[in-house]
Amino acid sequence: MKKGRIFSGMQPSGKFHLGNYLGALENWVRLQHDYECFFCIVDWHALTSSYEDTRRLPEHIHDMALDWLSGGLDPEKNVIFVQSHVKEHAELHLLLSMITPLSWLERVPTYKDKLQQLGAQGKEINTYGFLGYPELMTADIILYKADTVPVGEDQLPHLELCREIVRRFNHLYGEVFPEPQAKLSQAPLLPGIDGRKMSKSYGNEIPFAASPEDLRARVRLMVTDPQRVKKTDPGNPDVCTVHTFHKIFSRDELDEIVMSCRNAAIGCVDCKKRLAERMVSALADIHVRRAELEANPGRVREILAYGAERARQVAAATMEEVRQVMHLS
Numbered sequence: 546m547k548k549g550r551i552f553s554g555m556q557p558s559g560k561f562h563l564g565n566y567l568g569a570l571e572n573w574v575r576l577q578h579d580y581e582c583f584f585c586i587v588d589w590h591a592l593t594s595s596y597e598d599t600r601r602l603p604e605h606i607h608d609m610a611l612d613w614l615s616g617g618l619d620p621e622k623n624v625i626f627v628q629s630h631v632k633e634h635a636e637l638h639l640l641l642s643m644i645t646p647l648s649w650l651e652r653v654p655t656y657k658d659k660l661q662q663l664g665a666q667g668k669e670i671n672t673y674g675f676l677g678y679p680e681l682m683t684a685d686i687i688l689y690k691a692d693t694v695p696v697g698e699d700q701l702p703h704l705e706l707c708r709e710i711v712r713r714f715n716h717l718y719g720e721v722f723p724e725p726q727a728k729l730s731q732a733p734l735l736p737g738i739d740g741r742k743m744s745k746s747y748g749n750e751i752p753f754a755a756s757p758e759d760l761r762a763r764v765r766l767m768v769t770d771p772q773r774v775k776k777t778d779p780g781n782p783d784v785c786t787v788h789t790f791h792k793i794f795s796r797d798e799l800d801e802i803v804m805s806c807r808n809a810a811i812g813c814v815d816c817k818k819r820l821a822e823r824m825v826s827a828l829a830d831i832h833v834r835r836a837e838l839e840a841n842p843g844r845v846r847e848i849l850a851y852g853a854e855r856a857r858q859v860a861a862a863t864m865e866e867v868r869q870v871m872h873l874s
């Protein structure tokens with residue numbers, strides 16, 4: 546018996562790094578056992594802030610699907626699909642836009658912040674699409690009558706807006722949609738190999754698709770305790786990036802590693818080697834699944850087509866109901 550229905554999406558913006566995997570995908574992989582899940586590659590959302598050059602969008606969608614599947618999402622257990630393959634998202638978005646006061650969208654805290662931040666990067670995003678982002682997100686969620694949405698704390702205002710829109714719709718036309726509840730996820734924050742936030746723009750990321758050799762090479766480059774110059778110097782794991790990774794990948798031997806570092810019983814080279822082997826073995830299944838999918842390039846396309854078909858059935862039934870209560874049939 547499933548606990549409920551989940552909708553969650555990600556924008557296709559290029560290949561995953563390990564931080565993306567541990568930050569979101571790993572959580573989805575756990576949730577798929579307990580919930581009926583709709584996982585959506587939200588390509589229209591990607592256009593709300595990056596609409597100028599769309600040439601690489603198909604490649605990014607394919608890469609994202611490959612990352613999800615190799616990460617362990619089961620295409621039979623879950624509905625995995627691309628947003629623009631199910632046109633009902635656009636129809637519901639349009640109808641919801643009729644009943645949503647502009648002020649509700651303008652007061653979303655992240656709206657003005659992002660407008661400023663992206664504007665400073667030279668992006669012209671003073672557009673309806675950018676303002677309407679949470680409206681489209683609402684349509685995505687309620688189209689499947691999802692009752693649960695996994696979110697980080699920063700996305701709570703979006704979900705609150707979604708719930709307000711649902712209440713307004715139900716009040717105007719009758720009870721059609723459940724009010725989705727937030728399922729807060731606490732993801733471990735993974736630094737890049739230089740100790741700053743992991744980001745492709747800093748060039749400090751560990752690609753999710755990294756081969757074992759690449760993983761080992763990147764771990765070798767990780768910054769450690771800068772005060773530890775010689776192997777005989779006691780180290781301070783609290784300021785060491787390698788230690789942050791050990792906390793995730795070597796939990797069962799963490800105490801011993803910390804003690805050995807503080808007592809100078811282990812050198813940084815050996816400590817990194819231990820981490821690299823832990824990471825290689827933790828990600829081994831992912832590498833196998835990725836290799837299988839890469840050997841069969843049509844498979845990802847088939848899975849997305851199958852997912853879109855299943856999503857469309859649910860979306861069509863919801864829209865039938867919506868049109869009826871709005872007297873649009």
Ligand code: SF4
Pocket residue numbers: 769770773780781782785786787788805806807811812813814816817
């Ligand atoms: Fe970091 Fe390990 Fe070196 Fe200690 S021994 S400073 S935890 S790499």
